[in-house]
Amino acid sequence: MASHRRPKQPSRTRVTVLTTAAAAAVALSANAANAAPSEKLGKDEVKAKVDKLYEQAEQATEKYNGAKEKQQKLQKEIATIQDNVARGQEDLNKLRDGLGSLATAQYRSGGIDSSVQLFLSSDPDDFLDKASTLDQLSSQQVDALKKIQDKQRELAQERAEATEKLKDLSATRTELGNKKKEVQSKLAEAQKLLNSLTAKEKAELAQKEQRANRSSTERVDLKDAPPASNRAQAAFAAAQTRLGSPYVYGATGPSSFDCSGLTSWAYAQAGVSIPRTSEAQAQIGTKIYNQSDLKVGDLVFFFNDIHHVGLYAGNGQILHAPRTGTVVRYESMTTIGGPFMFGVRV
16 A cells, blocks of 8 residues: 655754755855955065065064063063072071070070179179170161161062063063964965965066165265264264175174164164164154254154164165065165154264
């Protein structure tokens, strides 16, 4: 006998899963279709993206350098504080030993009341002299002990504060390190795009950069550009000897540099110590906001967050370490990629 059972209907759950999968497939197809035209970027688009990522990397590096410098400074301060605490503890122990010896002597003498000791003394005048000296010494010891204890508490407080600052700085460095890793991942992504270019396109970009480096390392005519000072002139002359040196993140010379590494190294050669980072360098000397007032050797700062610095070279040009893939070179202030903010005369 034939069966008249109705066919089994798909469950509501099964229908929902199938519908969702179908919708996802349609969406993926649509996205793929929309993305297809942008998969292949031209060499100029790739270069623009890489340049932007280099700028972000330089920005993160300058902040990282600043955090590292602060950490080193704090470590020195902590070492000094710990040394002071150790010295104070030694002095405290000596005083305690002295007070202990005095107490032992008094105990051995029976702790006799001073009026009785005076009565029993064979030389009352001598006893009074000794008693006066004893009281004076004891008072000095107590005062010294109190001072050292106060100093010890002060140093302990300073050490605790420095430790907290170091913890905060460590957290900041971790955050900056993570940010730098993020930028590096973007650089790796950009490198993949560069690798997707044809050999001819990559060669054209490389040749263009090489031409820019070569043409920008020629010495600038400075006959109409007076130096800001003898020290500025010496710093600028030192930087000129580094023309053609490669840009390297965090480098301070003498064979490679980042932007603030070059300026701090150049002024060090002139016998002038300036801070390590562009942000810190922007806080020294006299600020100059009018470009026409700049002189050779002045520090010049770019971008709103002051993450790039160079040396003014005269004639609207600067001598600087631009970014990854470039060398120390001259460049027009109009082609830096960010606005001129101000100069600083050291």
